[in-house]
Amino acid sequence: MEVETPVSTSILKGGDIPNKEDDEISPIEQVILTVPITDDPTQPVWTFRMWVLGLISCVLLSFLNQFFSYRREPLIISQITVQVATLPIGRFMAAFLPMTQFRIPGFGSKMFSLNPGPFNMKEHVLITIFANAGSAFGGGSAYAVGIVNIIEAFYFRKIHFMAAWLLIITTQVLGYGWAGLLRKYVVEPAHMWWPNTLVQISLFRALHERDDAELIQENHEVEAPRRGMSRSKFFVIALGCSFCWYLVPNYLFQTLQSVSWVCWAYPNSVTAHQLGSGFNGLGIGAFTLDWSAVASYLASPLVSPFFAIVNVFIGYTLFVYVVIPLSYWGLNAYNATTFPIFSSQLFTGEGQLYNITKIVNSNFEIDHGEYAKQGRINLSTFFALAYGLGFAAIASTLTHVGLFYGREVYDRYRASKKEKMDVHTRLMKNYKDIPAWWFHVLLAVTLLVSLSLTIFMKEDIQMPYWGLIFAAFLAFMFTLPISIITATTNQTPGLNIITEYIMGLIYAGRPIANVCFKTYGYMSMTQAISFLSDFKLGHYMKIPPRSMFLVQFLGTIIAGTVNLTVAWWLLHSVPNICQLNKLPSNSPWICPNDRVFFDASVIWGLVGPRRIFGPYGNYGALNWFFLGGLMGPFIVWMFHKAFPKQTWIPLINLPVLLGATAAMPPASALNYNSWIVVGTIFNFFVFRYRKKWWQKYNYILSAALDAGVAFMAVLLYFTVNMEGRGIYWWGTNDPEHCDLATCPTAKGVTVEGCPTF
DSSP: OOOOOOSOOTTOOSSOOOOTTTOBOOSOHHHHHHSOOOOOTTSOOSOHHHHHHHHHHHHHHHHHHHHHTTSSSOOOOOHHHHHHHHHHHHHHHHHHSOOOEEEOTTSTTOEEESOOSSOOHHHHHHHHHHHHTTSGGGOSSOTTHHHHHIIIIISOOOOOHHHHHHHHHHHHHHHHHHHHHHHHHHTSSTTOOOTHHHHHHHHHHHHHSOOHHHHHHHTTSSOOOOOOSOHHHHHHHHHHHHHHHTHIIIIIOGGGGOBOHHHHHSTTOHHHHHHHOTTTSOOTTOBOOOHHHHHTTTOOGGGSOHHHHHHHHHHHHHIIIIIHHIIIIISOGGGGGGSOSSOOOEEOTTSOBOOGGGGBOTTSSBOHHHHHHHOOOEEOHHHHHHHHHHHHHHHHHHHHIIIIIHHHHHHHHHHHHHOOOBHHHHHHTTSOOOOHHHHHHHHHHHHHHHHHHHHHSHHHHOOOHHHHHHHHHHHHHHHHHHHHHHHHHSOOOOOHHHHHHHHHHHSTTOHHHHHHHHIIIIIHHHHHHHHHHHHHHHHHTTOOHHHHHHHHHHHHHHHHHHHHHHHHHHHTTSTTTTOTTTSOTTOSOOOHHHHHHHHHIIIIIIIOGGGTTSTTSSOGGGGHHHHHHHHHHHHHHHHHHHOTTOTTGGGOOHHHHHTTTTTTTTSOHHHHHHHHHHHHIIIIIIHHHOHHHHHHHHHHHHHHHHHHHHHHHHHHIIIIITTTOOOOSTTTSOSSOOGGGGOOOSTTOOOTTSOOO
């Protein structure tokens, strides 16, 4: 959403009105159109309102995202929800808190007030950053909590609470250290423009900059024309509706989570269930009336631009409705029919679930004798090909960015080193900068604590000290180039498969060591890029840097602590949490994300890539996907050079197409189908034909739907789920009634509850 640059610059402080002769406003047109070139350094930011709303938002967001991460539809409450929800509360506090000034002992003659004036945009930005400090790019809870989950709920081992807390905090704060070292390279230069921050800035301005009609009405000059419902009122009404409705699909009529009518029409057909199941099949005809199913895994479709939805739709359709049916029913690739068509479970060669606990010895390492008895691990064809696409997506990202954006990235990086100060950087000079030694000390302390963790608590995390040093080296080496790519192209190449592949080759047989290495290497880099993005948001919005530092640091510590506390509570209070074979069919506590994380620890860590994708495994051919991914963008680029007038050719974005189904599994066809349909309705039809409504209410509606679902889910858990009180009938005993979708179709394969062919 583009917002025009304000005409008035009367509140510009610290210098004259910028002009092209003195200051470069910005070399990027999108920044000129979106980011204000004004600032008022006298606006208070460290206010009572900011601290109260920031702390509450941080705790609440961390609690909700961790709570939802274990559920069948793990809804992610994004920072946009906080952005929208805290505005009316902040204005309410500004209207009713006393304005009396007082002194605090130890602060000299400086005066303080609970209410220093109107709720301003800078406070609002800090609150949002505070709330989001614990998750990379708004991605939910701290990544390292997954390590605790798989140790406790899947391997049935124990980890000391202090070891778990140190692991989570150090992996989060390590990224903050990298970000601090690289600020001057990717935050201050105007050519490093971070496109993803512009969406937030547009929303902040849309929420704070009132239109002329509101100002006229406020000043009682003339009777202003009716301009529709206010955003605050719309938010409250939409939140209330979402809150009340979620009671139906989550408790009263759970089958509405996935209305898979094909299964109902053919209740005894395995093939019909495989085609129609939204959770465990191809989801043909399946739809949902549950917002958490729409927004889980891919986040809210209301905030995704339509071109991104189209790319996801093309990649998803080709993979799910062309490649998978051909591989399963046509080619029977990797003995596909011996296993379910869609599953993230691990199987024996006879189609039975693989007993992972039997191949783990008392030292929490692989038992080679037991592994030889059970045989090689097998994956469903969907899961295997999903890994192949992951290989191709990573490789294609490198060549795609190099071919299509390489010159641009290089030129902008060179220009950033020579460019003169733009208006935003000049305005930020009015504030005290963060001393470099703050980041140096933070990084040094974090590395020392991490090393102590690998030395004195190695029995909890398995990873040796050299693994930490190697992971930190990889993170540091890749953070700068990948942050430059993200800052200029809005694409962030992922290194998760690369890091676990490397550690699996050099230190196989130890599952927790592998996931710890991945977290310290890949995730600290991703967290650093998220912090740098927040720094750029603060740079554009003229937030004092030291305020940013404190808010991000405290937010990271608080969020990680809350994440672990919630995880520890649920892991030790919900019976059989994450144990799909021991839970009732309508249980929400199936931990889909952690199931895939556990499988990755087995594939890359416990068993190792040599026994899965190497000479001792079944899936060595999938390594060719790396080469295919590397070569694909070359073909597109050569066609682009051969036919430069065909403007549609460079729009073929192979990393997006190949990575469209990166969330599958654990995401299912139902999640993708509903996300694509809802996103198309709002970001194509509503955007095109009701643009004023979209501009005023679209993000508000998204935040309200998220918040309503979150509050009702927590209320239901504390009021009925903890006591085991439920309603039992056809609409609640199974979320979709497609039980045969998980059955194999190969002749002679016998699985409990499935017909034998």
